[in-house]
Amino acid sequence: MKLSNKTWDELEIGQRASLNRTATLEDFYVFANASGNMNPLHLPKHDGDGDGDPEAIAPAMWVGSLVSSVLGNLLPGPGTVYLGQQLHFHNRVHAGDPLTISVEVVEKRDGGEVLLDTCVEIAGGVKVASGVAEVRAPTKKLVFDDVEAPHLMLERHKHFDALLERAGGGAPMPVAVAAPEKGDALAGPVIAAKAGLIRPILVGDPDAIAAAAKAEGLDISGMEIVPAPHHPEAAEAAVDLVREGRAQALMKGHLHTDDLMHAVLRKENGLRAGRRLSHVFVMDVPGREKLLFVTDAAINIAPDLATKKDIVQNAIDLALALGIEEPKVGLLSAVETVTPSIPSTLDAAILSKMADRGQITGGLVDGPLAMDNAVDLGAAKTKGIAGSVAGRADILVAPNMEAGNMVAKELTFLARAEAGGIVVGAACPIILTSRADDEKARLASCAVAVLMARGTK
CATH class of the missing domain: 3.40.718.10 (Isopropylmalate Dehydrogenase)
Structure with missing residues (x-):
């Protein structure tokens, strides 16, 4: 994956970036293992609330974590340091839901700090999560031609x-x-x-x-x-x-x-x-x-x-x-x-x-x-x-x-x-x-x- 950033000097009020992502059952399993959150509401095949049907609801913090992918990959991009995040959750996400995650620069502060509005929506404009991210933007221009993480294989049959x-x-x-x-x-x-x-x-x-x-x-x-x-x-x-x-x-x-x-x-x-x-x-x-x-x-x-x-x-x-x-x-x-x-x-x-x-x-x-x-x-x-x-x-x-x-x-x-x-x-x-x-x-x-x-x- 090729990545480049926007430095604090390059950022302008109103700049936006977004990406699309479809929620999958595999995402929920990986998040459960990474976070230790084994709430049955989020695990396929389990009836987490006793209503007789498996829910497989996306963990709210998994949804929130998608915001960081836009901040770290696109805007401001590589070198961005999270300082804080306010999130409010409006609706639930299920496996198969197509999501759009977007951020918009709303304020630049001294010391390289930036505030961005953050939003996650299901296709059709249904708002899932919204809030404000506070980050320290990079001051040096960075370009990475080949960024890879170790491959994960989920043991699922x-x-x-x-x-x-x-x-x-x-x-x-x-x-x-x-x-x-x-x-x-x-x-x-x-x-x-x-x-x-x-x-x-x-x-x-x-x-x-x-x-x-x-x-x-x-x-x-x-x-x-x-x-x-x-x-x-x-x-x-x-x-x-x-x-x-x-x-x-x-x-x-x-x-x-x-x-x-x-x-x-x-x-x-x-x-x-x-x-x-x-x-x-x-x-x-x-x-x-x-x-x-x-x-x-x-x-x-x-x-x-x-x-x-x-x-x-x-x-x-x-x-x-x-x-x-x-x-x-x-x-x-x-x-x-x-x-x-x-x-x-x-x-x-x-x-x-x-x-x-x-x-x-x-x-x-x-x-x-x-x-x-x-x-x-x-x-x-x-x-x-x-x-x-x-x-x-x-x-x-x-x-x-x-x-x-x-x-x-x-x-x-x-x-x-x-x-x-x-x-x-x-x-x-x-x-x-x-x-x-x-x-x-x-x-x-x-x-x-x-x-x-x-x-x-």
Whole structure:
């Protein structure tokens, strides 16, 4: 940002300056952290006055602080020292309100002091705040060509909030939960049931399930329990519930993934649907303007070309079900050039051409792409990579499970992303949650499964 000032000698009575700013929810969160003011009236999702509706009213002093941005940036500008501020608040500001903040010089005093009328208005001329600022104006002309503050990233998962809202708009989906016999495995379906997303059918040892519920203080009253003494039998019975139409999705409880997938992939009355199964992490990365999909991070260890084709198509179909129009698929490798000594670049080039020929449908597919130029438009432009996918990828396809798992876990634990994961390519969504998942991640996995099931009907 380029800044310059008006010195005390240059200031004249009647000089004005203004700027425009739209209030956002992020502003209120940042102000709460910076000021320590945790008044629920100012925090989204909280009903701060007990009337039954969240208010998300802008803190009055946040509104007042906008005046300082005009004084410090424009008039008088850099070098201005605040001496005092009188403010009177007339109306309240809410997220989304467009604001105009203006100041006007009304008096010059000895010693470099200046009085300015200050005003904040909502579009349409509705006055929000007004008063008088007393400042010491700069005496030396200053020009700054490049002023920057450290970048702030707000750890907020608004995309998952939107998913949960969409998924909660219908009857709870019946889900067969295989062997939820430990507290962490039982908590997910109980939380999702409480949120109105699913209707769990608990399949496993009734005594173990009851003990887990008691130990964790979980209410499972009213939930159907299908007895199955051992984990393989629980997996088989859960799959049978889907085959019989009593459940529309499958959820892994406290059993090995191999036991569950053995039942899913059985030759007779399994859940095969003509494609290889694959896992997709649906990720809400703070600061990113849309969801990010990472695949395959949990099922296919070293997929060949045919398997990668199914992995790509599975991820596209899921993204479409979640409302992503023409998803952009970035096929990852270490480099963005086709290099015979790096097999993943050859696979990526072939998959891209397969998409061009209609063998993969519903999305735009490009690769090989390195991670930077798959997700960052600036990096793609720097390297001269053109196209609709580079720098804009919605789906990241890893060359193998190790790479996919590392990408997803790095985003989760370093970039503070939330991740919901499901297995796709079967006759129904298969929900896989981790013991490390928090409540939001468990709910998101269920929401993704609900929306996918609706989208495939």
